Amino acid sequence: MDRLFSPGAASANTGGFDTLFTALSILSILIVLLVGTLIVVFSVRFRKGSDVPRHRVPALHAREFEIGWTIVTAFVAVFIFWWAAGYRITDDKVPADALEIHVEAKQWMWKTQHPSGAREINALHVPRGHPVVLRMSSQDVIHSFYVPAFRLKQDVVPGRISTLWFEPTETGTYPIECAEYCGTDHARMLGEVTVMEPELYAEWSAAQPEADTLARQGAALFTAQGCSGCHAAASSVHAPPLEGVYGRPVALADGRTVLADEAYIRDSILMPRRDVVAGYEPIMPTNFDEILSLGEIAALTAYIRELGGGLPPDARVLRSPAMETER
């Protein structure tokens, strides 16, 4: 019966969501009842030919009514905004210990890759009770990663890394749906998220065939694709060293300072001429966007991060080159 109305509740933020949703539903019903009752009562009482006195509302009273309901409406609106906004702000910080999983969207499938190196297609296994952060990229058009049971969705936009985090609370399997229209088989771009007990997740993760970690795959690529020729410590080429760079501010040739986060590293691989580090020449080849897949870039990023030994910086979702100025 519950299945007839509810998408299920399997993450830590569903409680707050459902409270807010229920409160708004009750408020809406009250307003509908208020307006509906007034309309019905007036319609019956003041129908043509009914024998009731019809006083003109004195202008002063009319104004008091108007001011009154304007203030009440404005107060209710601002109150709901304040409540909803507060809930959202407190929920925006990605916990530092979150398990990081890479998601790659393409027409019309979801590919996921765990820190252990385990890969899945249209499936995502996560441990219960542990925060999980998804770093998502798209190969083609905009998709949207949506798990109704978590009450969460995030558009996956090509050209940037989108972030979504959640804390699963109930074991079970729940549908993943693509929520942003992406072409012919949009409706079949489905998957399943499986929430497991943490120890079962560890077992599952270890049992996957591709057990090379993402960072180790990145290390292999770092050599195989020639990155180490310039960026390794022993290299004679004048290129910025990458040890410890992750999570630190980097001074650029044009005077700006940027934070070396996921998006910066990704952009620096794909568009090396955009943010040139101060003191270096723009000599890096610019054709890596043709050579590397998104998955390989994710692996390289993981490797560079490990070189830094750092934790992810306070990672927000926003990575629009068009909108962001202070990154």
Added chain:
Amino acid sequence: MSDATIDVTRGAGAPSYLSAGHRIRSWLLTTDHKRIAILYFAAITVFFLIGGAAATLMRMELFTPGADVVSADGYNKLFTLHGVIMVWFFLVPSIPTTLGNFVLPLAIGARDVAFPRLNLLSWYLTVAGGLLVLTSLLAGGVDTGWTFYTPYSSLYSNSYVTLAAMGVFVAGFGTIATGLNFIVTVHTQRTPGLTWGRLPLFVWAHYATSIIIVLGTPALAAALLMVVAERLFGLGLLDPARGGDPIIFQHVFWFYSHPAVYIMLLPGMGVVTEIITCFARRRVFGYPMMVAALLAIAVVSFFVWGHHMFVSGQSLYASLIFSFLSFVIAVPSAIKVFNWTATLYGGHITFESPMLYAMGFVGLFTLGGLSGLFLASVPIDVHVHDTYFVVAHFHYIMVGGTVAAFFAGLHFWWPKITGRTYPEAMAKAAAILMFLGFNFTFAPQFVLGYMGMPRRYHVYLDQFQVWHAASSLGAVLLAVAYILPVFYLGWSLVRGRPAGDDPWSATGLEWQTASPPPEHNFARLPIVREKPYAYHEHDEHPQEREATTHRAQGTGRTPGEARADGASGDGPRADDREEARE
């Protein structure tokens, strides 16, 4: 020129606009705002039927979870067609170009709009745009959705996107021309005595709408041009592989498309105000606030577009500002509902079909507006964005609201437009059926959205079927409610009894000329002496008002009396000036 001559050429004896010419040419080259309104009626009726047919096929497909009526691509092309046609070729032009074109000049006591030839041009632009879109349909269709989101529309779609986008682009200029025309008309063509504080809210609503049209539609043109330039010339502005960003399109698109919702809605609010006051026999409650609310909505509507992009990766703080402004715009909307309700207080209410449609509008608009509060809350929108919750919400506003208001206005002014009455019992039945059928169709979609059913899916998970089936059944009722008027209004055209000049005893200036109106609207321009909606005075102090009417209002007065009475306000113009010289 003597008064007598004017009376003969433009007076009550003059032929109606309908009999001013019978050849096709006299219609297609007309500059009479009333005939252009009829041209628009014909055009948007055709578009409504095409868009409705697409919706019917979609609801059939969605009756079961599997794919049984159309293919995946077929379904994608259907919802694109439905959206493009319904938004730009029915809802946006619906009330302004038909009822607005017909009634607005009459309601301000003008002989026509300020630029009659531009008015005709706007019809040709709308039709040309529509034909381009229909050509893209016949060529094989478009599968991007009406929102044309990039990079799907710019780089990936193999359908006739350019053709359809150019169709919307061209039609947009038709809309701009209409908006411009209305602004200038309201500023320059008001009859003597019709000050801004005396304008009917129908006129105010069209004025506010026109401002949005003129300021907003160019942004749509820019957004569509970006897509076309990307497709044809590989511009790269929206292509991440070349340093562009597809999100730019969304910003520009919604900068137009959110105000566009108010382009569809404000004229409906104007229509409903005329009707509720008329059938409640009351002056509108809080006229200044009603005007202020219209203008406030028109301004704030330009600053809420980001609430369509809460999950796009937009900055959280931008999202919160857009969320806040979306709550702010709810206030003037709520004020309007309260004022309509308060207008009923102390009235002598009757429930003819226009009133039933108008009350349906108030109910559906209230429900749609309240669901908007959910969507304006960031955390709730994160869950229900791009689901059927949103689909239900905007159908409540745009279909429940605008279409109900369109039908309300159509029934209200039908006697004026055609000079004939229609079968009232049938019309009442259709109005009630439309309200019930609409809720039956779209209320289940709120549940679907909450459950997590994404929009634009032609196949879906089994748990959604109950609600989809309910919605499809409701759509059958709704379809009947939309088709009924075609029959009884068609019957009315042929067999309807003459309606008389003012069948509802309404106060608007349009009711003071013949039904259907003569080609130049008024025998003499009426002079306005009082605020609009003087129903109270009319019903409860008839003697007092009789005297006023006799001297100052309408077409029956003698010019000498009117002049002797010392017309105040803007003073006489045009013909009245001639009279004054005598």
